[in-house]
Amino acid sequence: MTQRSPADLRRLQAEDTGRPFDLADRLGVPEAALVAAHVGHGVTRIKALPGDLIPAVQRLGEVMALTRNRSCVIEKVGVYNDFHDGEHASMTTDAEIDLRMFPRHWVHAFAVEKGDRRSVQVFDAAGDAIHKVHLRDASDLAAWDALRRDLAVEDQTDQAEFTAREPVEGAKAAPERLDALRREWSEMTDTHQFNILIRRLKMNRLGAYRIIGAPFVRPLSVDAVPALLERVNADAVGVMMFVGNQGCIEIHSGRFEVLHPMGPWLNVMDPRFNLHLRGDHTAEVWAVEKPTKRGPAISVEAFDADGALIFQCFGLRPEKGGDAEQWAGLVANLPALAEAAE
Known part of the structure; x- marks a missing residue:
């Protein structure tokens, strides 16, 4: 895993107009490292677990929910209604925002402001994106301010430690x-x-x-x-x-x-x-x-x-x-x- 300073990562992002996912891949760093580099520069570290995060996201009102893997991205507009928390699995079962969440992988989370764009971004221990919430014009900005304030964690450094990414398990048959x-x-x-x-x-x-x-x-x-x-x-x-x-x-x-x-x-x-x-x-x-x-x-x-x-x-x-x-x-x-x- 490539080591770069937060200042270097901020500079490289300022010069790049593409997706953070692609920039991170080119630089050989976790995507979460690009976000963490901006802590104190429009980014706040927040609690990551769904039980803390999703009720606050629900109060934002209409947002866009984004989940992806290496090959596919899904984006849905709606409200995070009907949340059910659980130790091993949590869910929302709204007609539009319908999620199944597995809390042990929710490790790093950030409230991100970049110009007039605001988002909540969640990453796993390796710094790979788990889920993102993007505010829209109709979102409640007072609820956003409350989310940043109430869920902020004590550690607000601009560096983070990440584990090695787990390899994909190939086909396993018996x-x-x-x-x-x-x-x-x-x-x-x-x-x-x-x-x-x-x-x-x-x-x-x-x-x-x-x-x-x-x-x-x-x-x-x-x-x-x-x-x-x-x-x-x-x-x-x-x-x-x-x-x-x-x-x-x-x-x-x-x-x-x-x-x-x-x-x-x-x-x-x-x-x-x-x-x-x-x-x-x-x-x-x-x-x-x-x-x-x-x-x-x-x-x-x-x-x-x-x-x-x-x-x-x-x-x-x-x-x-x-x-x-x-x-x-x-x-x-x-x-x-x-x-x-x-």
Whole structure:
């Protein structure tokens, strides 16, 4: 990890007009180091845990919530309503700001002012972004001032210590447990049982997909990703799009109204929902079916070359206006992986 002084980082940022994520990558420093360098220069260190932070963010009113991984960024406009705290997992379940948060990864947090732009930025122990909240014109500035004052921590230095980034766990399978995987998969009644199942069998998500085969999964072409966005848009299909990282998952429930591809980026540019997806990062795509009490849960899931999950897309549940048959038909017609189709 490259060591640079806070003054040097402030100077380099002042000279750069790109995204902090890209600048940090070029400099070989954590993104959080760029933010920490400005503590005392428009940036305040604040409490990071969701239980402290999210109630204060709710009082800001309408904001933009941003969550990302290396290959995908999701942005939703709304209010952080219906917050439920927990030691291991917290959540908001508002129709627009729908989050699943994992507090142990919420390590560094900052209230950031840059000109007339204000944001809350949360990072993990390695300094990678977990979640960001950007204020909008309608946000409550008195609540912002209270957030900065009430959540400020004692340490207001412009340097921070970061741990090494944990490597991505590649596909982890246990072929000798394939029979148990297929049997227990077929007996699931809720999608939340899946993670428990694969952990017990000493596998992970991608490893299980690679070995279980039909009728549970079907390998798709990487071309299935742009095709998915195009067909959801063209057919006005209601979906649930999950994008996240180890500390936060953000969910969009609804349609994709405006597609705007640009270079390697596949973009959804709706008024209160944006998605920015690096199509060229996609290495594996799977159509997945899990049994539940309410019928099969069908998803399209994309992974990068290291085996990291980029996104999951499910059909919107019928009670929320989705059409299960329409979604199943869309997924069935996505392009299959060539060797699997032969």
